[in-house]
Amino acid sequence: MKNNHKMEIIVKDIPEEGLELDFDAGRTPWFLQVLRDALGKQHAKEDRAQGHLSLLRIGENIDCEGRVECDCHPTCCRCLKVFHHHLDVPVHQILAPLYESERQLKLEQKEEVELVKEDLEFAYYENDRFDLGDMVREQIILSLPLQPLCQEACKGLCPVCGKNLNEGPCQCKARDVQTRRIPLKAFKRG
Ligand SMILES: [Zn+2]
Ligand SMILES: [Zn+2]
Incomplete structure (x- = not known):
């Protein structure tokens, strides 16, 4: 049975001109599952969340760029009050085939050193496919404040x-x- 909470991308199925993806918590089951996994109770049913990603094949690498935005309700680490927080997560990741990872890292160091910006991240895919949900979940988790504050001067x-x-x-x-x-x-x- 196919798991509809997965968002599996088959690399060779990404068209030449790229793949544009829009998703919304209200109508995209895999994205809703990602939000639940990443945010747990911090994300309520009525919280808005949406995202857009462009996937482009560059040789065997996939350039994945876009943005995920969502509302959530973390608990302030000082006063324990639950407050509203808007998460704005820019996504820019390069996915490279795992078997090439070593070669890729060398290429990156030699030729692309000036192209690599600090917000650009590398990840790897295996067997010609990857789960976009995994990637989005990871990016959301990384963007969560470690010590949420309801206000700077709480x-x-x-x-x-x-x-x-x-x-x-x-x-x-x-x-x-x-x-x-x-x-x-x-x-x-x-
Ligand atoms: Zn007191
Ligand atoms: Zn507080």
Whole structure:
């Protein structure tokens, strides 16, 4: 049985002029599965997600370029609030046949050193085919922030009472400040 969550690309089936792919979480089962695998609960049913990729054969390599965008809801690592985040993932990857990988790396170093931009990544395919879903999932995971923050200046939670300090100061902080001020005043008077 064919797994409809896979997006298998047969290299020789990519036409001469290239292959243009548009996908959307609402109507592309393999892409929805990729989002679920990559984001888990961070991606809700109503979150929008879409992408576009152009695949072009260059000799035996495949130049894969495009963009994936999606909405997600990560949890802030400081205040634990779930917040909205828009992921914008530029994709530019060269896929080379695995048996050629060594030769390819040498060629890359010798001839293409100036063409290789920092956003250009290499990967390999085997047996004349690859799963585009695997590639897209990997790119999404790589673009996820390791320590998501609801805002740069998130104040986090009070370690004593657990209040979200973005919503205002808590009582224990006020008490803490008072007790620190008393000895300071005493010192000045003396
Ligand atoms: Zn936060
Ligand atoms: Zn507190």
